[in-house]
Amino acid sequence: MIVYGPIPSRRLGQSIGINNIPPKTCSYSCVYCQLGRTNHMTIKRRAFYEPEEICREAETKLQQLEAENRRADYFSFVPDGEPTLDVNLGKTIKLVKPYGVKIAVITNASLLWMDEVKEDLMQADWVSVSIDAADEDTWRKVDRPHGLLEHQDILNGIIDFSKAYKGTLVTETMLVENVNDHAACIERIAEQLARVCPSKAYLLVPTRPPAEASVRRPSTACLKETVGIIRAISGAEVECITGDEEEEGFFFTENIASDLLGIAAVHPIREDIVSTLLEKRNAEDRSILNELLEQGRIIEFTYEGRKFYRRKI
Numbered sequence: 001m002i003v004y005g006p007i008p009s010r011r012l013g014q015s016i017g018i019n020n021i022p023p024k025t026c027s028y029s030c031v032y033c034q035l036g037r038t039n040h041m042t043i044k045r046r047a048f049y050e051p052e053e054i055c056r057e058a059e060t061k062l063q064q065l066e067a068e069n070r071r072a073d074y075f076s077f078v079p080d081g082e083p084t085l086d087v088n089l090g091k092t093i094k095l096v097k098p099y100g101v102k103i104a105v106i107t108n109a110s111l112l113w114m115d116e117v118k119e120d121l122m123q124a125d126w127v128s129v130s131i132d133a134a135d136e137d138t139w140r141k142v143d144r145p146h147g148l149l150e151h152q153d154i155l156n157g158i159i160d161f162s163k164a165y166k167g168t169l170v171t172e173t174m175l176v177e178n179v180n181d182h183a184a185c186i187e188r189i190a191e192q193l194a195r196v197c198p199s200k201a202y203l204l205v206p207t208r209p210p211a212e213a214s215v216r217r218p219s220t221a222c223l224k225e226t227v228g229i230i231r232a233i234s235g236a237e238v239e240c241i242t243g244d245e246e247e248e249g250f251f252f253t254e255n256i257a258s259d260l261l262g263i264a265a266v267h268p269i270r271e272d273i274v275s276t277l278l279e280k281r282n283a284e285d286r287s288i289l290n291e292l293l294e295q296g297r298i299i300e301f302t303y304e305g306r307k308f309y310r311r312k313i
């Protein structure tokens with residue numbers, strides 16, 4: 001299953017996920033990644049799934065929603081890795097667009113120095129690019145990039161893209177305590193943001209089980225200071241996403257096992273949310289969940305005292 005959800009998102013409303021990259025193929029291996037460490041590290045774009053297959057699944061998902069009198073705000077490319085590694089990304093966007101649902105892509109921006117990646121993303125309505133650091137040392141510590149990537153090329157690629165892109169461009173900075181939350185590091189990020197001029201600069205903290213157990217969220221005081229520095233230097237509108245905002249309103253069809261697997265593949269899901277969803281579908285005996293756990297298709301995790309489920313990669 002490539003198309004999943006929709007999952008609720010503070011930024012995108014009800015967003016149907018498109019998982020166009022198999023686990024876990026990425027150009028980075030971020031310390032905070034909720035999918036665990038990257039086991040297929042690459043910067044080579046290639047085909048993964050047939051765009052027509054993705055399109056068929058997207059259509060089916062829209063039909064399921066319509067049958068329940070629900071609608072989606074976005075199709076969002078949020079896969080098990082970096083979406084721009086898919087050489088068919090542009091073609092897939094073109095095929096899905098006629099359905100009349102806006103298209104979002106959340107990218108780590110590592111390939112934005114490539115013209116063909118810029119061209120693919122130009123077709124999306126909303127693009128989020130990661131800027132976790134604007135100095136090379138911190139970038140290497142937090143994002144742990146592929147060895148052939150050049151940080152300056154990426155920063156320049158983001159700026160070039162921002163000048164040409166006509167849709168809504170936002171940035172995403174994941175803050176990790178004692179890694180990229182120092183004032184000097186934040187100032188450099190803010191200077192980069194001033195060049196990019198995003199519609200909004202989102203600051204995130206790790207709220208789901210990260211790749212490295214040592215990863216911690218910065219303190220509230222540090223976050224407040226960070227917001228102040230970024231606003232003052234970049235002039236950008238800043239918004240913090242720090243926790244439970246996106247956990248309401250998940251959608252399950254009759255095929256609960258398939259829905260759970262689809263969402264948990266890219267979005268570790270809290271135990272209380274799963275329980276509520278099972279109750280809504282009158283499946284409160286939890287046998288579906290227990291079966292997936294026994295089969296080893298879903299794994300249980302605890303993070304910050306809360307239990308989560310994630311698909312086994």
Ligand code: SF4
Binds near residue numbers: 027028033038081
């Ligand atoms: S957080 Fe995104 S960019 Fe970083 S390793 Fe995970 S999938 Fe790749």
